[in-house]
């Protein structure tokens with residue numbers, strides 16, 4: 001049994017989590033990392049707390065207590081306009097302070113965000129390519145998440 005937690009961008013704080021839950025069930029996007037795991041349990045779900053992300057400092061403690069091994073920074077962090085500028089800080093801090101794994105992304109990037117960011121050239125750098133590697137998927141999958 002793999003235990004994970006999700007932290008979403010507070011801009012999407014009313015999000016009901018449908019895309020993430022579907023992607024987890026289908027093992028799509030970043031959850032394809034668990035394609036060989038029969039059971040994956042979400043033991044925590046919260047927002048960053050709003051810019052600059054104050055909830056990142058404390059929420060991983062409860063997630064860890066609940067058995068989380070990995071924290072996913074939701075896809076909203078990379079697709080928002082603008083994308084979260086603090087992703088690297090969050091990754092470094094969670095790993096350093098809590099010793100938990102961090103994965104950038106949850107559900108596949110929806111096609112409409114993919115096209116808009118392509119036009120904006122948001123993800124052209126090597127760093128951004130690395131950030132979105134687990135959620136860029138393919139056009140058919142992206143369209144299914146529009």
Ligand code: SF4
Nearest residue numbers: 009010048051053084
């Ligand atoms: S942009 Fe980053 S810091 Fe700001 S609300 Fe979204 S995840 Fe939090």
